[in-house]
Amino acid sequence: MVSWLEELERREAAARDRIAELRGQIDELTALLVEQEGVLSRLEITRETMGEILSAASAVSGPGADKDEVAESANGPMAEAVLTGSPVGVRLVPTWSAELEAEVLPSSYRDIVEILGDAVHPMRAHQLCAALGLSTDKNKVEGFRSKLKRLVERDWIAELEPGLFAARGTPLPTERAPGQPEDAGRR
Template identity: 50%
Template sequence: MSADGEAVVTVGSLLEELARREAVARQRIAEIREQIAALESRLEDEHDRLSRLVITRETVEEILGEAAELVGEPMETAEIAGGGIDTAGAVPARPPVLGVVTVPPWRPGMKAAVLPRAYRDAVEIMVDAGRAMRAGQIAVAMGLPDVAAKREGLRSKLKRLVERGWAREEGPGLFMVTEPVTREMSARGNGGSRDGIASSSASSPGG
């Protein structure tokens, strides 16, 4: 074989090797993208699981708090009617559970004022925005730092609002107040009453 022939074979082999390596690199990129997509899906599932656990815990605390009140009421009624209860046979009422957050199911005519402060602020911010928002955007509009702990805490509250009919989830991680709630609040002029929250949400880049 001539020197020219050897040169042609060498260059051809080099081009084939480069093409092979390029194909391998493209395949690796495709595989990594698939792994990232799978991890993002798993992350979203874990977010949902955490939110459900927080909601379940708060619901149990709420039920226990209401049960404690129901146990106390019959005793008070009996004391008034009978002039007292024999302390030896009385069943003491359980102390109320501290830190219980009550979010009532939404009904026509219900105002956002019935909600605990953080829930009320979130509802009013979403009403002002008029669009679906993420927990991080609402947190920033509330003046909270956009950090994972705050986002997750607020995310669980938004899930609770969805559970109780105040809001709906437009997509994964996107929350919006329901149309009946928006109409009710607009009719009653509840917007812009968050002690400065409205102005901060209007100027916030995340709002």
């Protein structure tokens, strides 16, 4: 039979062990809490910085704004971001206009416009992929098609009929181009 003194010591030891275990869990949770507070702090700083960049960029009165005016309206590091042309909120593919050349486009888009400009016939997305040396796997071609649609939306190229792309101003062909179905091009 166990004496009451031994039972009391056993219970005290168990309580001390449980306290040590709980303190270990508290230390773990404290470390996780500090880590998550750091993440939240970085996100808040990012939100503030982006707000400053966007508000400084919106302070620019438009494309004719003088860089000196911009420098006066923005201060500190924000002035540098505005003056150097922060890509935030900027269209990488501008809408076509007579005064713009294809050189204003990112190289991947510029290559598409140049290939279509040199092409004899309108081309489909998979033909353009092949001409550019890109993969012609279906999923890659579908992703590439979004670039073509963006160029069509911004008037850099024309979609003569669904899936048939050509340089802007190209008339609809009257005969079948290579790779087109038998009934394509005859209207």
